[in-house]
Amino acid sequence: MTDDLAALVKALDLPAKVRLLTGASAFTLHPEPAVGLAEMRFSDGPTGVRGLKFSGGRVVSLFPNATLLASAWDEQVAYEVGRLLAEEAAAQQIHVVLGPTINLHRSALGGRLFEAYSEDPLLTGRLAAAYVRGLQDLGIAACLKHLVANESETDRNTMDSVVDEATLRELYLLPFEMATDAWSMMAAYNDVNGVAATEQHHVINEIVKDSWDYPGLIMSDWFATRTAASAANGGLDLVMPGPDGPWGDALVAAVRAGEVDESTIDDHLSRLLLLARRTGALGTPRTWPDDLPAPDSAQRREQLTRLAATGITVLRNEGDALPLARTTRVALIGRHALETIDMGGGSAQVNPPYQVSVATGLADLLGDTVTVTDGVEVRTRPVPPRFLTEVRATLYDADGKELEQRSCPQGTTMIGMDDDFEETVRAVHLTGRIGVTGALELGGLGVGSWTVKVGSQTATYSQRLEGGGFGIEALAPPVRTDRFDATAGDLIEATVEVTGSMGLYGLVGSTAPRTTVEVIDEAVRAAAAAEVAVVVVGLTEEQETESVDKSTLRLPGAQDALVEAVAGAARHTVVVVNAATPVLMPWLSRVDAVLWAGLPGQEGGHAVAAALLGDIEPAGRLVTTFPAADGAAPAWSVTPVEGKLAYSEGTFIGYRGHFAGRAAEPAFWLGHGLGYGKWEYAEARLDSGAVVVRVTNVGERASREVVQVYWRPAARDEPVRLVGWAGVTVAAGDSAEVTVHPDERLWRSWDTAAGTWTRLPDEGGEFLVARGLGDIRATLG
Template identity: 75%
Template sequence: MTTDDLTALVKSLDLPAKVRLLTGASAFTLHPAPGIGLGELRFSDGPTGVRGLKFSGGRVVSLFPNATLLASTWDADVLHEVGALLAEEAMAQEIHVVLGPTINLHRSALGGRLFEAYSEDPLLTGKLAAAYVRGMQEKGIAACLKHLVANESETDRNTVDSVVDEATLHELYLLPFEIAALDGDAWSMMAAYNDVNGVAATEQDHVINSIVKDSWGWPGLVMSDWFATKTAAAAANGGLDLVMPGPDGPWGDALVAAVRSGAVSEAVVDDHLSRLLLLAQRVGALGAGRSWPSSLPLPDSPVRGAQLTRLAASGMTVLTNEADVLPLERSSRVAVIGRHAVETIDMGGGSAQVNPPYQVSVANGLTSLLGDGQTIVVDGVEVRTKPVPARDGFLVDPVTGADGIRVTLLDAGGAVLEERFCPRSTTMVGMDDDFPGTVASARLEGRVTVTGSVELGVLGVGDWTVSAAGRDESYSLVASGNGFGEEVLTPPLRTSRFSVSSGDVFTATVALTYHMGLFGLIGFNTPRDTVDVIDDAVRAAADADVAVVVVGLTEEQETESVDKSTLRLPGAQDALVEAVAGAARRTVVVVNAATPVLMPWLSRVDAVLWAGLPGQEGGHAVAAALLGDIEPAGRLVTTFPAADGAAPAWSVTPVDGKLPYTEGTFIGYRGHHAGRAPAPAFWLGHGLGYGKWEYSDASLRDDGTVTATVTNVGAHRSREVVQVYFRPVEPDEPVRLVGWAAATVDPGESARVTVSPDPRLWRKWDTGTASWTRLSGGGTFLVARGLGDIRATLVSTV
């Protein structure tokens, strides 16, 4: 269908019909228009798996490694494969648009949602995102670049005004979108919640119209983030094409009225709808429609498991490895220690969460490879300040006995609207509902499977009555008011201690005081004393050849809607590592986190493996990496500060509603290298893998192409990532990554590696002329394994 054909379809509709199509029909679908051959378009969140049309309680789907872990491969082919695999997950559910990748930058390590984003570097982010987009869209599933733009933190995210100078906006924060949109030909983008320089991201005529649509010539569709649109005329004139979700929203009759009053030209509405129809055509929802594959790998299939294990393990990063303690000897007796070892965190919180078929812990992964006789598994200290919904069979459905709870939804008259089984002990109300009527109350039930002193409780906004072991309690839970959407993303909770017997039924009823939210039952054993836990860990470590301590963050720190306040590990995890290191012959620490953490024990342990949030096969992937079955060849995608505050950009807390990006283009490694922050613990690009490398014969061509020979002088076949940075002679211009290339080399062998820099890194934004100009005066090329390990310096005067 040609552009003229799409224009004719648009012209065939009257104004109300056009406007109706520009707001969603439901939480994750768009209105069909059979008269013009437009079918229903179906969207799904998708950073770490294609969840489907339900925010909570949806179908079982594959849980992928998180974005920073995948990006740590520094491998466009890997991201292309991930895009293609996620397209398969989408096709299995007849989903047309996957809402990802997230390509905001790691400005401050405190950002709660960084686990969804690739890196602190715009070139690395853009190149990997473009590959992901191509892999997905080659199968006819649209990717959606998000969140446009300057959306690097979560505090007051729906009201914060990101104050960014024009050069920084172009050179840093828009660059990943430019690369992914133009090199990857992304079919859609999502406008963010925040304001940018005093204007809402959904009303950004400057960014959306002037830059993205006009200057870049990009023909795709810009949708709002969910509930982000605040206005009718301003958003429509500002370039926003589609309001999500629906069916309600600020457009509808208000936009029709704005057109009829002359505040919005009908040509603007026509352009929005033309872009929507182009998207529909591309994904097969316009005209004859598309056919969907009938046979695709299931989330729990061996083929999907092998793929996810390989992807996760290959992105893991060896940060330190004294005396080559890694890879572990298979004959070793291993003490596996830590809460993250037995309850490995495989995904972040918020809209990135999915319902996986299983999640493999590190303890189970190592035991499956080494055997029960070679592993000692010891739980660790508490890592959360808040309880989580009941899991691991603590509560079971009173009807079927399956792990989870039973939920009954009722209307204001007490009539049953729906009864549902919830395997994750939580349910969403008011967003995914597909029954007539409005939920007024709910009854949640779970049968307890343990005997003794336990904590039982509930989460969700409303007036609660709970009953267990012959005791009733009543209380109200209210939202704090500190965050947009907290009723869904971070609902309030409360627990009490009960003495129960196995088989007791825990029942909770809630009268809703808000029309939408996440509700669930909490249940867990009364926590043990920290001293006793550490004592058990020390004894196990002393009895083993090597102690593997697994520490990390949880969805309390790495989640949508909440930023971190520190990079310290929560709870007494640092004390646990110190105690184990003092007792063990050798100590390996596995960091189960997507973003930087402080490591005060670093000099007292033998090796550190950064494992990210590794997805449903996490434990198998960590085990494969520790034993060398798959090389953990990752390189860091963000710089690890040595202390809280020791970074070029730190605060994520607005002052008087504004968050100034005062560091300009000197974020992350750029600012550290310029002396604007102390030396980091680990630089972007750092990663040891299992090889050892010598560099030689580095050379530079006039066009900036760098060539070098790398020789693997280690004992293991390994993948090396040759990184090239450019340090301009111009004052106030930061060092920047301009390219990279990789080679996999056997021990004793060499490879010649060529790195072709991206020409977009030779330019700078001239605010006087509002245009690009070329860097002048030359500079120095740094051939490196991260800026903490520079192997060659090449000077250019061009």
């Protein structure tokens, strides 16, 4: 530690030091005036800076999700996102944003993949490093997560990721190594090779802190720390959240008993003080700007629309069906068109000022040439409906005393997980205005005794938890709806007597369901009457969420049947996939075009519309290989066996395993994306270790190309791997020379027996110049 920080550490006694190493609350750290340490404030941040409340907090900007942003294959985009999130953090006086998530897309079943960049370590690492620079250039700390081998959610708190040393270092640790400029990292929930991630002396001390000479802070994931001495000796610096936890008096006792050396505590504290100094929480307090763009400002609208549209990816475009002409009569079809999914579930959720649907976005550009038709049901659980407005929650204690009132933009409010109200809130009263007329399914979400009223209609019931597991009260609380007849403007009131201490409470509902046959018949009629049918399908936060993995890549409900029926009736069919991760497309050959739109954030509908019409080119490239069928991937299962999840595919995940023949040909390769240009490659050559190629845009529109370079080693036990890429924008008919500088780290191979890095031989290997491995344009020996 530096001399000045050492002096501050020395000024505190042991209990005072240890007190600072556990959070003061869910998202804050203790101040210590004796050394000039102010309160530090953390916030989740994958798709927006939510603030100090897990839910029901302030209104903030909702960004496109990580896979969509990564699909730009553009470090400048990642840097811009980091800067914008730093602004969002500064507006709330947040010192540390808990992101980026840089675990890899090992299996497409992973429920939390939407938060992570890609299946490739180089792509992930370069984008993460740029994002980190963007945040920290404005004095807001980034936090790389989750260290390490945390690629799935099933039994995440107890499962043991079994990973060989070479795979761990070459694949899963590489993004962390590439982004070590980040001022903090977060240790995961899972075990790694039999040792808890929060106690990983080998990973945290030997690799991260010693081998990489990392000076930053390692914090736990929330509630992940299990021990005092083992975690402290294992390299963990900070336990979150607080104020309770396994350290405190137990860690003080462990030091006094000789189980932990006090110098270890001093090192942890020095790292915390360094983080505080870097973020302006140590010494002279930092000043915070007061003129930052509001979440609903014109500036944010432009930024979020552009960022989302740029990552949208053209997967298929037969006969140049896209972009659509502005005079085209369009039948827009699907539940996701009306209720576009803009973010995933769990800790990635924020309260945006609004969410623009594809229906709204396309109508804003095409006016009355668009007809909108609802699609089949896509959920199994009811959610807060967007037809509820003016939703408010009032919290009461056991004596009926009002504790707090909250505005709930999305109809939910969190009690307990991040408040001082865990033991005191005994009732919640929710109200809202209904914006539609007709038969509705309405009710309450959360543990307790409920009374729900709409006009003279009343429903009463009690709800209990039906499952177990960490955080189930917040991540999958019980829910019920009843049928009510409502008129637009009616008031809905609900009161719940709280019987738990940590959970989510809110109003949920939907319009009364119709049969699948009725819905598809209506869609077919609309498609037949239009020039182009645009069908929007996808996943929801039921599949793309923290705490739950998928069991299939099939679209939920009867969405495949909807697409098939529309394709059979329409002159031309375009499918927009509103999902962050791969889905199966059994109808692919029968539609003209497919756009993959990710989870596009609060401006999602405007971004999709801009991409469909070509106002902004959807120049994205896939960041995950799309399997052609369930199970048809090098790594598939995310279910531990006897507590262990074996990473038996080694370094052959995703495209690496497909290319080696360890899984069937995929539907789409990593790096695939057509954009709106057409490209010829020529004059590929090697020049002083770089790969140089001339690309010509032979299409009719200016377009962005992403030249990808892969290395195929001669050794059969080594997978092909992405070693570099470069993007270039070229006008129609023009050419450009593109230079790609391969990253030397991709030639490293970990020698487990010797415990050191060796270099793969160049002899016999070859470079592949490609638009994804399904479209190789040149080979260089």
